[in-house]
Amino acid sequence: MTFDKALAAHYEAWYETPEGRRADELEKAVLDWLLQAYDRPGSVLEVGCGTAHFTRWLGKWGLAAVGLDCSAAMQVQARALDSPPLVRGDAYRLPFADGAFDLAALVTTLEFLERPKEVLAEALRVARHGVVLGVLNRWSLLGLQRRLAGLFRPTVYDAAHFYGVGELKRLLQRVAGEQARIVWRTTLFPRGWPWPQARLPWGGFIGMALMCSSGRE
Numbered sequence: 001m002t003f004d005k006a007l008a009a010h011y012e013a014w015y016e017t018p019e020g021r022r023a024d025e026l027e028k029a030v031l032d033w034l035l036q037a038y039d040r041p042g043s044v045l046e047v048g049c050g051t052a053h054f055t056r057w058l059g060k061w062g063l064a065a066v067g068l069d070c071s072a073a074m075q076v077q078a079r080a081l082d083s084p085p086l087v088r089g090d091a092y093r094l095p096f097a098d099g100a101f102d103l104a105a106l107v108t109t110l111e112f113l114e115r116p117k118e119v120l121a122e123a124l125r126v127a128r129h130g131v132v133l134g135v136l137n138r139w140s141l142l143g144l145q146r147r148l149a150g151l152f153r154p155t156v157y158d159a160a161h162f163y164g165v166g167e168l169k170r171l172l173q174r175v176a177g178e179q180a181r182i183v184w185r186t187t188l189f190p191r192g193w194p195w196p197q198a199r200l201p202w203g204g205f206i207g208m209a210l211m212c213s214s215g216r217e
């Protein structure tokens with residue numbers, strides 16, 4: 001299953017469901033926490049922006065945000081939603097000069113890319129200060145549910161690779177070096193969990209930021 005016309009048409013609507021609203025709020029809170037770890041970033045490229053849901057939010061956060069995606073169908077949806085600048089392109093060969101942005105962000109996109117190391121190296125090429133990642137957590141109840149759902153019917157996650165915190169961190173270190181500064185939190189714990197985000201490796205969504213320079217931590 002790819003991000004084709006049928007999927008794209010329903011993608012944004014999911015964020016309006018009760019489940020989608022909760023995930024959206026919690027994920028944005030973690031991304032907000034990560035962004036604050038950088039020293040006054042001014043611009044961001046969202047790689048794999050889909051309907052530009054997070055690109056729009058990054059713009060509201062105060063960044064000059066540009067979205068990039070390879071799916072024409074997702075971009076049609078994005079353009080219908082008063083989106084920031086959008087570029088059709090491939091995460092493996094970003095059509096931007098070295099250091100063209102302060103940050104690059106990939107939100108629930110890395111999971112769908114076959115050669116994540118290459119994509120991260122490419123993201124780091126265009127981003128001066130670092131990369132912000134949001135991925136679905138392999139070692140969470142939500143991650144397990146999503147993977148099990150694929151046993152009974154085709155889902156968009158069938159081709160996805162789910163990460164855990166340790167694996168994601170090691171991947172970033174392989175690309176940026178052992179000494180790279182990395183911060184992370186997880187969120188989307190089962191309902192009733194008292195904290196919206198924590199440094200515990202079992203939340204449904206992992207937010208991780210790599211700082212090349214000018215980071216606060």
Ligand SMILES: C[S@@+](CC[C@H](N)C(=O)[O-])C[C@H]1O[C@@H](n2cnc3c(N)ncnc32)[C@H](O)[C@@H]1O
Binds near residue numbers: 053107
């Ligand atoms: C699950 S969606 C995430 C969309 C958005 N970031 C969000 O969270 O709402 C993954 C997106 O990655 C895009 N994508 C997959 N492979 C890509 C590639 N090689 N280059 C650019 N975009 C890609 C897909 O088209 C899709 O829109």
